[in-house]
Amino acid sequence: MEFEKAALIKAPIEKVWQALFNPELMRLCVSGTESVERLNETEYLVQARVKVSFISARFKVRVKVIETRPPSYIRTESAGEDSGFANSFKQSSEVFLFSTDADTTEMRVRVNVRIFGRLGVIGFNVIETKMDQLWAEFGENLSRHFALKSY
Numbered sequence: 797m798e799f800e801k802a803a804l805i806k807a808p809i810e811k812v813w814q815a816l817f818n819p820e821l822m823r824l825c826v827s828g829t830e831s832v833e834r835l836n837e838t839e840y841l842v843q844a845r846v847k848v849s850f851i852s853a854r855f856k857v858r859v860k861v862i863e864t865r866p867p868s869y870i871r872t873e874s875a876g877e878d879s880g881f882a883n884s885f886k887q888s889s890e891v892f893l894f895s896t897d898a899d900t901t902e903m904r905v906r907v908n909v910r911i912f913g914r915l916g917v918i919g920f921n922v923i924e925t926k927m928d929q930l931w932a933e934f935g936e937n938l939s940r941h942f943a944l945k946s947y
Contacts, residue, residue, distance in 0.1 A: 797911070797920055799927050802904045803935030807942035809893050812901040813867035815938065816891065825937040827930055838862075842876075848926045851914050853878035855885075868893045883913035905931075 805812050815821050819832035819840065830843040842857040857876035864870050870891040877884045887909040894902040910916075911923065 797909050797923060799907045799909070799924065800904065801907075801927070801931040802902060803931070803938075804896065805901045805903055805935070805939055805942060806899060807901060807939075808899060809867050809895045809901045811942065812893055812903065812938075815941070816870065821938075821941060825934050825941065827933045827937075842874075844876075846926070848915055849918055849922050851883070851918065853883045853915060854880065855883075878913070878915075883911070883915045885909055885911045885915075903935075 807815075819834050823829045823832045826844070828845045828847075830845060831841075833841045835841055838861040840859040842859060843854070844857060845852065845854045847853075855876040855878050857874050859872055859874040862871045862873055870889075872887075872889045872891075874887045874889070875885065876887075887907060889908075890906045892904040892906075894904070896902050907927075915923075
């Protein structure tokens with residue numbers, strides 16, 4: 797499945813770039829994230845809970861930053877497994893940042909994900925609805941962070 801999303805963040809591109817590499821801020825901004833541990837300069841271990849339709853899962857996710865072009869491009873690969881119901885996924889993501897003006901950044905993401913197990917049989921429309929919800933919450937949470945902070 798492939799998804800493309802966009803959001804406007806009321807902050808300069810450099811601040812949005814820095815925020816994307818702040819594990820604690822990402823934990824607060826990504827719904828369901830319980831912890832984010834930085835393993836090294838390019839790898840993170842994430843614990844997250846997600847509920848899609850009637851299925852709840854708790855994933856341990858390893859995220860690896862494959863490529864960066866500061867302050868406008870990040871490519872990652874990740875894989876996660878749910879301990880309870882043998883759900884798993886593999887994902888590649890690209891994040892594109894564009895300055896729309898001095899205080900606003902457009903963030904676009906392109907995500908390609910393969911889902912296995914019970915979650916994999918739910919269907920594209922249900923997964924897409926969940927992705928839309930998670931993306932909207934992320935954009936709102938990140939925007940709220942910048943609205944509360946002076947940068």
